[in-house]
Amino acid sequence: MSTIEQFRHDTRAWLEANCPPSMRTAMGEGDVVWGAQQPTFPSEDARRWFEAMRDRRWFCPDWPEAYGGAGLGPEQTAVLLDEMRRLRCRPPQINLGVWMLGPVLLEFGSEDQKRDLLPPMARGEVRWCQGFSEPNAGSDLASLKMSARDGGDHFIVDGSKIWTSYGDKSDWMYALVRTDPTVPKHEGISLIVLDMRSPGVNAVPIDLISGKSAFCQVFFDAVKVPRHQLIGPLNGGWNLAKRLLQHERKAMSTFGEISLPSHVDLLALVQTYLPAPRGQGEHALRARAVACAMNERCYGLTVQRMAQCAQAGDDVSGLMAIMKLVHTEQERDKFEVLLDLMGGHAMGWESETFSEQQLAITRGWLNSYALTISGGASEVQLNVIAKRVLGLPDAKKGVMQ
Amino acid sequence: MNLVYSDEQRLLADSARDFLAARSPVAAQRRLRDEASIQGYDPDVWRDAVALGWSAIPFPEQFGGLDFGCMGLGPVFEAIGRNLSATPLLSSVVVSGSLLHLCGTPAQQEQWLVPSISGERRLALALDEHARHDPRGTALLAQADGDGYCLQGNKYWVLDGVGADAYVVAARVSGQAGDAQGIGLFLLPADTPGLSCSRLPLIDARNCARLHLEQVRVGPQALLGQPGQGWTGLDLALDRGRACLAAELLGAAEHLFETTLEYLKTRVQFDTPIGSFQALQHRCAQLHVDLALSRSAVMAALAALDDNNLDASSRGRLVSLAKWKAGDTALKVSNEAVQMHGGIGVTDELDVGLYLKRIRVAQASLGDRDFQCQRYADLTLACA
Numbered sequence: 160m161s162t163i164e165q166f167r168h169d170t171r172a173w174l175e176a177n178c179p180p181s182m183r184t185a186m187g188e189g190d191v192v193w194g195a196q197q198p199t200f201p202s203e204d205a206r207r208w209f210e211a212m213r214d215r216r217w218f219c220p221d222w223p224e225a226y227g228g229a230g231l232g233p234e235q236t237a238v239l240l241d242e243m244r245r246l247r248c249r250p251p252q253i254n255l256g257v258w259m260l261g262p263v264l265l266e267f268g269s270e271d272q273k274r275d276l277l278p279p280m281a282r283g284e285v286r287w288c289q290g291f292s293e294p295n296a297g298s299d300l301a302s303l304k305m306s307a308r309d310g311g312d313h314f315i316v317d318g319s320k321i322w323t324s325y326g327d328k329s330d331w332m333y334a335l336v337r338t339d340p341t342v343p344k345h346e347g348i349s350l351i352v353l354d355m356r357s358p359g360v361n362a363v364p365i366d367l368i369s370g371k372s373a374f375c376q377v378f379f380d381a382v383k384v385p386r387h388q389l390i391g392p393l394n395g396g397w398n399l400a401k402r403l404l405q406h407e408r409k410a411m412s413t414f415g416e417i418s419l420p421s422h423v424d425l426l427a428l429v430q431t432y433l434p435a436p437r438g439q440g441e442h443a444l445r446a447r448a449v450a451c452a453m454n455e456r457c458y459g460l461t462v463q464r465m466a467q468c469a470q471a472g473d474d475v476s477g478l479m480a481i482m483k484l485v486h487t488e489q490e491r492d493k494f495e496v497l498l499d500l501m502g503g504h505a506m507g508w509e510s511e512t513f514s515e516q517q518l519a520i521t522r523g524w525l526n527s528y529a530l531t532i533s534g535g536a537s538e539v540q541l542n543v544i545a546k547r548v549l550g551l552p553d554a555k556k557g558v559m560q
Numbered sequence: 561m562n563l564v565y566s567d568e569q570r571l572l573a574d575s576a577r578d579f580l581a582a583r584s585p586v587a588a589q590r591r592l593r594d595e596a597s598i599q600g601y602d603p604d605v606w607r608d609a610v611a612l613g614w615s616a617i618p619f620p621e622q623f624g625g626l627d628f629g630c631m632g633l634g635p636v637f638e639a640i641g642r643n644l645s646a647t648p649l650l651s652s653v654v655v656s657g658s659l660l661h662l663c664g665t666p667a668q669q670e671q672w673l674v675p676s677i678s679g680e681r682r683l684a685l686a687l688d689e690h691a692r693h694d695p696r697g698t699a700l701l702a703q704a705d706g707d708g709y710c711l712q713g714n715k716y717w718v719l720d721g722v723g724a725d726a727y728v729v730a731a732r733v734s735g736q737a738g739d740a741q742g743i744g745l746f747l748l749p750a751d752t753p754g755l756s757c758s759r760l761p762l763i764d765a766r767n768c769a770r771l772h773l774e775q776v777r778v779g780p781q782a783l784l785g786q787p788g789q790g791w792t793g794l795d796l797a798l799d800r801g802r803a804c805l806a807a808e809l810l811g812a813a814e815h816l817f818e819t820t821l822e823y824l825k826t827r828v829q830f831d832t833p834i835g836s837f838q839a840l841q842h843r844c845a846q847l848h849v850d851l852a853l854s855r856s857a858v859m860a861a862l863a864a865l866d867d868n869n870l871d872a873s874s875r876g877r878l879v880s881l882a883k884w885k886a887g888d889t890a891l892k893v894s895n896e897a898v899q900m901h902g903g904i905g906v907t908d909e910l911d912v913g914l915y916l917k918r919i920r921v922a923q924a925s926l927g928d929r930d931f932q933c934q935r936y937a938d939l940t941l942a943c944a
Contacts, residue, residue, distance in 0.1 A: 426941060429941065457857050457885055458853065460853075463856070467563050473564070481848070538842070544849070550821075550825070551821070551836065
């Protein structure tokens with residue numbers, strides 16, 4: 160047996176022995192374990208699974224041992240993930256630190272920063288949040304204004320971050336800040352990390368049209384951040400931000416794989432709510448619903464096709480660029496049709512007279528608005544396709560049109 | 561389900577593109593139109609396409625076929641769409657040939673399928689009776705007459721009808737228009753007494769015809785398959801035709817989109833290429849999305865037709881999905897292509913108009929987007 164086969168064999172045996180059966184089922188929102196200073200566990204099995212993986216150093220299997228990882232090579236790491244997928248193991252914890260900041264620290268952090276920040280991250284002891292967007296810096300992230308002024312051995316941070324997921328529940332934040340307001344906007348940005356318990360930090364949850372949300376606005380009032388918490392070069396934060404966003408896309412797709420399918424079968428609901436259409440209006444509605452379901456099928460086939468193209472070695476950048484746009488726009492269209500189909504049944508807020516599915520569809524509809532905005536609004540996606548995929552020219556600056 | 565072409569199919573795609581670009585480019589199609597060709601295609605091109613093996617692609621070796629499947633037809637029809645080439649491949653081979661293959665007796669196959677594959681004879685399907693495609697609605701009566709039948713009525717939109725050596729005519733043997741049961745398929749040589757074929761010149765300048773049947777008396781040997789049991793074979797043969805048309809629409813739309821993008825990058829107004837305007841960029845990006853979705857659906861339909869384990873309704877759903885999406889997308893692309901080219905877009909000099917017209921006809925052939933949407937729903941909701 161080769162070394163890698165031996166590793167697969169041992170890994171499989173270890174997972175079989177250490178991953179409780181209840182941790183091998185699809186997970187709902189309430190089942191997520193967040194690594195944190197004081198983690199909470201939805202069940203005793205979840206705690207056991209968390210601790211077993213932590214002690215095995217498999218939260219970050221491919222990180223060097225010196226920084227709390229298991230030091231696995233790429234091949235071994237792939238085998239581990241493969242075996243976890245095969246057994247349908249839940250992720251033992253979810254942590255933005257591990258998924259996003261960690262890899263950037265490994266690449267750009269100083270030796271001291273790596274030794275300070277990575278091992279606790281790798282043990283799931285710190286819950287991290289991300290401070291990127293600001294009230295006046297959404298799609299145009301580089302125009303961010305939260306300032307970090309020089310205070311000698313520390314920075315003085317003033318301003319506000321918005322759309323920070325779980326800002327009120329996190330221990331630390333990595334944030335993009337403006338360290339030089341006098342230079343072109345991409346050249347005056349730095350990446351810092353800060354303790355959310357620092358004096359002057361205040362995280363306020365944001366209610367959305369769909370109700371309570373994980374999003375917060377975080378306010379910073381003369382917050383002192385030690386100078387050694389600057390990651391990478393001063394005013395060199397934009398490059399790191401781009402790298403972080405790459406990791407974000409990867410993390411989002413991993414997260415998509417493990418989260419419960421929120422799939423609503425549109426045609427089944429046509430059957431339920433419009434079994435025998437009468438009149439022109441109902442026939443037209445049915446045709447709209449069917450068209451929506453057909454487009455959804457096309458998207459599903461495109462996901463499959465993209466995977467096969469990648470396997471065949473074809474360039475898939477043109478397909479990759481459409482995925483977020485298509486999925487979120489289709490979801491919104493679908494909820495729109497569902498509302499028409501279900502009428503009053505899809506407009507309940509909270510009451511026993513509505514079924515769980517009906518209420519979920521109402522909230523899903525309201526939530527679908529956020530999907531076409533967050534993570535690159537549809538208009539930004541269209542810009543990216545036009546310029547990078549189709550090669551259409553940039554608008555000439557300053558030309559009267 | 562395989563949604564990408566194999567290496568072999570990619571080679572075929574390259575050779576089909578090269579052949580048609582050299583022998584049957586858009587300019588050739590324009591010439592056929594200007595010369596008011598009645599046959600609607602160049603017989604020399606067709607002979608050479610047959611020599612390349614195109615007509616043999618979907619059939620088993622016993623009939624002289626290559627057994628290359630519908631996935632093998634896809635690249636050819638994409639290339640046909642790109643060049644707007646006119647050949648009787650769809651009418652004579654894919655649709656009528658499939659009917660012979662699926663429903664014919666060995667004698668009928670020997671007499672008509674083998675020469676249709678070898679290009680010596682040409683077949684055409686006479687199915688539609690109304691403005692819009694509705695195969696179940698077949699009403700043209702085949703009345704029992706002694707041990708045979710007497711057929712009376714009209715068939716419209718017969719593709720490559722003028723000059724065909726024989727017609728496959730769908731007629732009602734029993735039941736009523738709207739029933740799948742009771743449709744019979746009759747193989748009628750062009751010289752059958754009572755048959756007359758006349759031109760129906762359409763916007764795409766191809767060979768489209770009306771077939772009139774005046775007291776056409778035929779013996780039982782004219783039947784393809786059992787009397788009144790033609791639906792299963794017809795449904796499958798039409799699905800092959802629809803998938804190939806979807807591939808053709810995809811090819812035409814992709815090519816038209818590429819040329820439109822080129823135009824947007826080079827046409828200067830207000831001192832800047834008009835492709836720099838966001839109003840146009842977003843519309844182009846949307847078309848790119850629709851083309852990508854169309855390709856996925858087309859590949860799935862071609863693969864479904866080659867999958868013998870798939871039931872008829874799953875196959876039909878995927879085929880209708882492809883024809884619906886590719887047709888809808890091609891219409892959008894052609895409309896946008898005219899608009900984005902501006903004034904020159906409505907001139908006959910530019911090829912855009914030829915694409916617009918061919919796409920319009922192909923979109924309506926064998927079921928337009930509304931037909932496919934309805935069929936998808938019927939096939940899905942019926943088994944829910």
